[in-house]
Amino acid sequence: MSIDFSCRSFGKWILAGEHAVLRGVPAIVFPIQSRNLELNYSKGPQDLQLTLIGDHGKDLQLLVWGVLEKACALKKISRHDLKGHLLLESSIPVGAGMGASAALCVALTRWLGYLGYVDASEYYEFARDLENLFHGESSGVDIAVALSGEGLRFIRNGERKPIITAWKPNWYISYSGKRGVTVDAVNKVKDLILQNPELGEKIDNQMKEAVALSEQALKLDDKEGFPLLVKAIEQAGNCFEQWNLNEGDPAQHIQWLRDSGAKAVKTTGSGGGGYVLSLWDKEPPKEIQQKLIPC
Numbered sequence: 001m002s003i004d005f006s007c008r009s010f011g012k013w014i015l016a017g018e019h020a021v022l023r024g025v026p027a028i029v030f031p032i033q034s035r036n037l038e039l040n041y042s043k044g045p046q047d048l049q050l051t052l053i054g055d056h057g058k059d060l061q062l063l064v065w066g067v068l069e070k071a072c073a074l075k076k077i078s079r080h081d082l083k084g085h086l087l088l089e090s091s092i093p094v095g096a097g098m099g100a101s102a103a104l105c106v107a108l109t110r111w112l113g114y115l116g117y118v119d120a121s122e123y124y125e126f127a128r129d130l131e132n133l134f135h136g137e138s139s140g141v142d143i144a145v146a147l148s149g150e151g152l153r154f155i156r157n158g159e160r161k162p163i164i165t166a167w168k169p170n171w172y173i174s175y176s177g178k179r180g181v182t183v184d185a186v187n188k189v190k191d192l193i194l195q196n197p198e199l200g201e202k203i204d205n206q207m208k209e210a211v212a213l214s215e216q217a218l219k220l221d222d223k224e225g226f227p228l229l230v231k232a233i234e235q236a237g238n239c240f241e242q243w244n245l246n247e248g249d250p251a252q253h254i255q256w257l258r259d260s261g262a263k264a265v266k267t268t269g270s271g272g273g274g275y276v277l278s279l280w281d282k283e284p285p286k287e288i289q290q291k292l293i294p295c
């Protein structure tokens, strides 16, 4: 079968800015090159057929049809207008906070663009509308990075600026042992803000400062940048503590990383589970590395 169109979108991890980004604070987000979703499309006369492969391809089974349903409704097209064969290969786990749903929405948007249903100028907005199927409220940060494939400084309804890093930190993400459900985590933070607006604002401001520090740290050289980056990550990580989003398995995983020699550790993404970022001053021990994904 010949391939008529293909595209690739990426999973993501966030250095700083989670949650507060919903209230206008910038977020620093990077793609995970090793966790991506590849779409290959072959034209054909038959109603659309779907094949899912890869470590996490099958996870997408229910999501794909749901997203396509919504895309058809938004563009006022019938499912029967979509013909041919779609092959999706994914290495992004679903429900782990790595942005699998955003990567899927971006890949399908690009494909619909190829078919002539979506203009390239509206890819971002359209993919975001599709992603709202999964999140009650999303800032669009996952869509932005899945679309660009590069590190970004992201502001909700605002800038999406590439991040230039002057050095390559020894940083990794690893699974906390528990699923992270974005909508639950977002609601937990919102509840805290409702109950204690002053504290909510204080934590958002702390996150904002962590974002500024991390940007500064990445612009310096590694010698000067490292201690600043440690401070930034710890400060951002402490926000998750205050939001009570590290309880249980994530807290134990964070402690294990610290005990193993990580110099700074924080939850990445929505929290309440999912992935944890760790920063090291040298290569982590071999037996630890098996559990770490290089960023």
Ligand SMILES: C[C@@](O)(CCO)CC(=O)[O-]
Binding pocket: 014, 017, 018, 019, 020, 021, 022, 097, 137, 138, 139, 140, 141, 142, 182, 186, 269, 270
């Ligand atoms: C928790 C959150 O800030 C990041 C999830 O990756 C939600 C969002 O920005 O859409």
